[in-house]
Amino acid sequence: xxxxxxxxxxxxxxxxxxxxxxxxxxxxxxxxxxxxxxxxxxxxxxxxxxxxxxxxxxxxxxxxxxxxxxxxxxxxxxxxxxxxxxxxxxxxx
Numbered sequence: 001x002x003x004x005x006x007x008x009x010x011x012x013x014x015x016x017x018x019x020x021x022x023x024x025x026x027x028x029x030x031x032x033x034x035x036x037x038x039x040x041x042x043x044x045x046x047x048x049x050x051x052x053x054x055x056x057x058x059x060x061x062x063x064x065x066x067x068x069x070x071x072x073x074x075x076x077x078x079x080x081x082x083x084x085x086x087x088x089x090x091x092x093x
Contacts, residue, residue, distance in 0.1 A: 037091055040084050047077040047084070 051074050058070035 037088065040088055044081060044084050044088075047081045051077050051081075 054070040054073040054077075058067055058074075061067065061070075
């Protein structure tokens with residue numbers, strides 16, 4: 001599997017590589033009763049709030065580190081949101 005972010009200076013690289021490897025290879029299938037639905041819905045709300053906060057940070061701070069951090073959070077959480085929403089759709093389907 002290729003590294004989703006080859007930047008070796010990225011402090012989140014290791015955890016993102018691990019999570020990406022898990023999400024890509026796990027191919028999560030929902031349980032018959034979708035007992036984890038509440039958790040997924042709570043995580044969606046959390047990610048949406050994090051993205052909104054990161055966008056505000058990006059718009060109000062001139063510091064390059066904050067801009068980089070905001071972009072990293074937005075990109076990561078948008079991927080996670082997509083995965084969680086697809087998982088929830090599979091519960092409904």
